[in-house]
Amino acid sequence: MDEKYFAKKIEDKWQTIWRETGAFEVEIDDARPKFYQLEMLPYPSGNLHMGHVRNYSVGDALAWYKRLKGFNVLHPIGWDSFGQPAEDAAIKRKVNPRDWTESNINHMRGQLQRLGLSYDWRREMAAHRPEYYKFDQWFFLKMYEMDLAYKKKTQVNWCETDQAVLSNEQASGGLCWRCGNPVTKRDLEQWFLKTTAYADQLLDDMAEIEAGWAEKVLKRQRDWIGRSEGAFVDFSVRTASGSDLLNKEIESVNDDVKPSATADGSDKIRVFTTRIDTIYGANAIVVAAEHSIVDANFEHFSDEAKASIAKIKADKLKVTDHEAEIEKEGVDTGLKAINPFSQEEIPVWVGNYVMIEYGTGAVMSVPAHDERDFEFAHKYGLPIRQVISEPHLAHEHHTMQVLALEQAFTEYGVLVHSDYWNLKTSDDAKKEMTHYAEMHGFGEGATTYRLRDWGISRQRFWGAPIPIVYCEHCGIVPEKFENLPIELPDKMEITGKGESPLAKVAEFVNTVCPNCGEPAKRETDTMDTFVDSCWYYFRYLDNQNSELPFAPELAAYWTPVDQYIGGDDHAVMHLIYTRFWTKVMRDIGLVKFDEPVKRLLTQGMVVGETFFDEIPNPDEPDGKGKRIYFPPSSVTVERDAKGKILAAKSVDGKTLKTAIERMSKSKGNGVDPDEMVEIYGADAARIFILFAAPVENELVWNESGIEGAVRFLQRVWRFVHKWQVRLSEPFAVADGLSRNSDVSQNKIQPPANAGSTDARKLRQKTHQTIKRIEENFEFLQFNTPVAALMELSNALYDFKVEPETASDADVLAIREAVEALILMLAPFAPHTAEELFAQLVGNEQGIQANGGRFPEFREELAKADEIEIPVQINGKLRSRVLASPDATNDELQAMALADAKVVEHTSGKQIVKIIVVPKRLVNIVVK
């Protein structure tokens, strides 16, 4: 056995053994419970970063733990390999995105393997390979059949100079990332998936996963879906003259918007409100500039109104960063609407704060009870009338003149100045008024969502082509399933300018209609990469299947995912889309459950110090400058005694600003995982990253701590080495102790009272540690079990017995502790654990092959001979007494009162009360 711990050597050795023996390859096994451990797959950018290392170290720890617990653990990995960076690389460096992606994957696979992560590599998938995206297309066609995929016009970010569509990131700040010119919006026909069809299920099924998902993630999803219950109310509309009703059928410009015309064909504006109880306070109808009623009557508007509406529309085309609140603007159209409850005539305004996308694109303005309406009414001098009162003031308000409020009162209350509904509560009024509207045919209860259908069209090359053909005779024709995959061409030109790159590839575009066989053209848009990540973890189950995305019977065994781990930046989009996808797969019949992920752990970011110079940018209204980053290695940093940065200077003496930001190459604060592995070893790097902070927290990278992880591993290593000879010798049969060969089966079961007090204490520590670590894993804590292992290791060093003189009972206690330590170390430092275990059992087959299991907790061994009971006087700790763990409350009280220090503190005082917490504490209250 090597005396010294050389990380590199044992890591190479065990990575080879794992690969050659297929140590982590799994198949269906009905004899064991399954566990599907999943981590979010990486984008193959070229290099692993520390965030990946953290994510995968956590996942690997759990996978190891579950294997040691006897589960059949599926632990796969793959590549989210479609996306913008490959295309950017193609534009900048004239490389083929496929070659660039494949070579990145090869490099990063090596990095993952050097970390010693326990993946079943046979199951690897990559989104950009035709055998995978064939099924993106398959799903698209299924959804098209199910009426879940459709095409409609929508706005995109558009750069006039480059004639190109931009993603939100590429258009950030309202400027094009390539040419720096202002970005505009443009209408484009795009493909959508009907996520809204599942809005209620996405909300309601959260009940099934509540226990396993962080509340903050569910909350964000709930907000994203944004269900609100209310009512539609129809207001009849008159022209400015107040006489003749308009006869035109009014239709919305937007598919999301419910038609404004009611069944009888007369002209109405339909509004959505969650506060129908406030309707007597409506002073106007405010509609979005894009509302159909505006178009229908535009010619009758005043010049001022026309100009104002045009301006509002134009302002909406500007790309804003959501930073400042937009000043409310609006104009009276001259149209009049009739409040169906009060028969009052109120004006119809256009307002920039009403969104055409939400509800009906029209609202009733109730300034007394809505802050936005209040602001609007205030600006334009519209009347503000209170119709909801605080309950205790209701009678008074009811008999008084209509009040003008100083600010909006948005709470529920009691109705006033509302005719028949006066003095009813908001809750009752909402129900009754909705019912009344339904009875009289001018409204109905309604639910609206903020969730929009998912636009999946991308005018890009590096994505799955949408399998649609446009035929002059047949129109929009879906490809036939047997023609899949529709493959990306090998030759293309990607410039970042103009329309989708696929449109320029004639061999791709020109095809025949799957329906009539006549020449036709292909759709040249590709799918959003979030499509790939919707179902990738089902493909791991069956990555060779060419008929189906995966076989349902494999999914029936392995899925749903038991534990999913990733960054919380995916709390909404990816995790909503994949939940949606699962529900579609259920409706197709591929799976039999509603929710794909039972437990979700969102891990915090890995961040580091950054140094930068800020160059003022006059174009930015808030004075935010452009940052030029300097790599930390090039910066001279002055720190105070506490380590706080006092000053940072660049090589040329420039004073730099500092911040703590997400690690990234461009900011120069990244840490290369390969370098960490090279210097400290994969095990130490993994232990450190788990130990340094709780998983959910942000982790500020600070290299000094990693040495502690190395020291810990070396301490364990040295201890095992020092004791190896004694630990491997067979125990005397006369002692009733088990033999060496039983070690891996956890069969060491000597009598609990054997050995010295110290030996018993060590065994207590061992079993207490087992319990603690088990609990930590169940609660997904990874920093505390590492601490517990360190404590156990410290306890071994505190056990002052030398190998030469140790009794069999001592050796046994040590052996038990060492074996438990090694096995429990495996999830955190698998190479070291494997090597030490091999040395202990005397073969090279590894923990799993030797039947290594998580050590068994034994209550009777964890129990201490005596426990220390703190004694408080008036709540202050004054003394401690040693007692048997079985001592009764009366005994504890007697011992406490007999204690010398207690006597000292209580003498001359009157004992008022004595509180005894069983096995815990005694508190004596004196006066």
Add this chain to the structure above:
RNA sequence: GCGGACGUGGCGGAACUGGUAGACGCGCAGGUCUCAGAAGCCUGUGGGAGCAAUCUCGUGAUGGUUCGAUUCCAUUCGUCCGCACCA
């Protein structure tokens, strides 16, 4: 603006359902070994007082509930995150 989370040593962080605050690690200080250094090992390490036993203050701040509060409640300050006119 609305919503949410969180404030514990020099630092990262422990602390079961209210019951010995500061586990574990980093850092720092002293010692040991050595020709010297590295590594290792040992000791100490929240503040204040004391030679010491020990006393006292202490979990952002102020109050409250309780025999007892880092933990529960109220107010307040601060930090971070999410949403962004969703009617």
